[in-house]
Amino acid sequence: MSVKTVYSVCGMCGVRCPIEVAVENGVCRSIQGNRHSPGIRGAICVRGAAGIAALQDDERPQFPMRRLGARGEGRWQRISWEEALAHAAEKLAEAKSRNGGRSILWSDAGGPFSDMRKALVRALGSPNFFGREAFGEVNTHHAALSLFGFGADRLVYDLRHARQVVLQNRNLFESIDVRQANELLDGLADGGRLTVIDIRATVSAAKADRFLLIRPGTDLALNLAVIRTLLAEKLYDAAFAGKWIADLEALERAVAGDSPEFAEAETGIAAGEIVELARALAQAAPRVVWHPGGMTARYRDSFLVSRTAYIINALLGAIGARGGLPLAAGSEDLNQKGLNRFVDLFPAAAEKRADAGGGRPAVYAQGPGLIHQAFQAIESADPYPVKTCVVYENDPLSELPDPGRIKEIFGRLDFLATITSAWTETAWHSDLLLPLSSYLERESIAGELPGLTPSLSLRRRCESPRYDTRADWEIISGLAGRLGVAPLSFGSAEEIWDRQLAGTGVRLRDFEARGIVPLTAEPWYAPLGAEFRFPTASGRIEMQNAEWRDQGLDCLKQVVVRPGLYACTFRLAVGGCSLHVEGHTVNNPILFKQMPENVLWIHPAAAASAGIADGDAVSVSGPGGTGRIRARLTESIHPEAVFMVRGFGRTLPVESRARGQGLADTALMAGGLERTDPLGGGLALQEHVLSVTKA
């Protein structure tokens, strides 16, 4: 019996933690975190541990399939890979010649290993590659762009060295970025202090020194009052502001009326607490992290919530600071040659993206894209017709609001193909299904992970595919070969890695000892030196971005639009938990057993007036429809909202465990595709009102 360790990268959620897999005679036995990876030190979360069960599960697509009958009817014909790839290539070529490359939309999982897929989309002449961040994090990215001129991923959260951390719209201990979670706990053990602002008492709240239960949809008032306090009490870092902040006076004028008392009336948080928080942050400056939010597709003012969070960090001098939000380093910053990129082989499409219709501001083109708007172009043909869609490892029909509406939109497509390792609602609705090997059965291309300790990483094949599935590079190579895109057609993963690594000084064998190749020995903190400039017009952090303002996006304007709530009506709040973060975990045999259904969190006072007891079945209804779910009475939720974990209410007969369990949040979000943040452009999932009655 031989047990060997294979270093790879987890694929159970978007974080992609480095792992090591115990492989016994060619079979994966167990998974833990990579022991050589800083911060991780062998740890892997519950979803990552359950990755083995996803590999062993036969309830996943096992061979290429072509649709028979109507879309979503579930009648499939097994076909060979040769047929499947030829069919997909033919459809893509046909789309390109008939409607132009821009009519092809690629909805992707994103992440560090997506370069080859991006390159194929470019080679087809389409600007329409959208990563997953285009859905949940777009407001945060846009907030960073409007202030700094760069996206959110250019800054790191130095949780290990921060003395004050504020988590707002970031439930770190349940969405679980293993490295960040450990760094924060290490920091707290060293005397760091944690404040959590949420409408729910989460695990993160349980770890906090200060938990502020906030009225849903009022975070902006809180942030504005903190900014005003920092300015009025002269608690901000005047030297930093003088050097790096443009238009401070405009900011001062904008927040002049936002007193802590005003914020108290809005948020339900005592004015004294707000002032106390501002003072505590100032004392710890610049070692402060006020998190601008991970998932910020929440309210109609989430862009401004995220933006004001960044402004607080800037006022405290935390931008660029150790223990604050230092710059992320990549190979370029270290004057090293980075990986050879496949996208560089092809010119970027000259066209604007499909999400640029409806007169939307041109500045959005700098961001990761608005996938919900791109989907609408399928129907409106504005800015141009989109007729072909490929979905790679994500599930618009369970992640985006209003699946009925999305099905209508998909109905206009000439061709919908899905590349997926697990069953998804979208795969079931497709014309062609290309089954991806599980992340434990496939290699990935190499990717660079920027950060304080930037590194190169790649996935290894831990086990041969159990079914007739393929790695993404095999699928892309197969398509590229048939489409005449020779530079993306490879015979082995080693050929790809060699090409990516050529001239970098890193060799493939460097990955063998530890799985990851760090680009620096020590964490790299870049000071904002004399020659540094933010990539904005002024070279500084812009409180009012003129380019954005000229396009109708006044970043200093307060937008307060709140839905009316009546007796027994609530805002719907949604999120993940440690066991289930994306729909594809619900049918995982181990994770399903741990949590087979979602429940509706409701405050006991609100429940009492509706005659609802703990464990009762309740009926929730909104304009879009009605659903049934069990109620969980808890003081852990604000009385104005009800909460449910996302991803449940699956409908597919091929998912025997998950089918029919719990309720899908997205089905209750009628009109949700159009409900967006007017400044940031992101979706506003928590702007839906439901009534709850005893079933």
Add this chain to the structure above:
Amino acid sequence: MARHVIDLDESRCIGCRACEVHCQVKNRTPAGVRPGQLVAVGPERSRGEVRLAAAFRPCFHCEKPWCVAVCPVHAMVRRADGWVHVARELCVGCRACIAACPWKVPQWDETIGKVVKCDGCMDRVAAGLVPACVAGCTTHALSFAQANENVRKIRLHYARSLLVQKQRG
């Protein structure tokens, strides 16, 4: 009691249950059988405080284990180094051990008709590793230590923090 203990630092525990799953995967138990169990209460808010209490219950590996005494076929064994484990080939599935254990630690695996329980990952420990639950714990809340090692650490840490407070006045 075994020479080693699996200890939980509650201040780091996030109640995610990775410990349970790492254990299940290592022991290849069905999804419903959990030799190690995390008992977590919360997060729950009451009177303004948010609490999350957690305890990990694999097996106490008792000094005088009732499960061993009651096993009619000597399948439940206490090794010289203290680990209490099931010799699977001997187990006849009578479940007397489950009835005898005051903590209900042994678990019934109906797919094999036998009892399974925490054996301290004695094979891993013999190979110089720590138990699977400890190795994979998401936040390094679990540790594997000599019986008095952690107690001593915590006692010292607490005493020192009192002294520091006193010094600062």
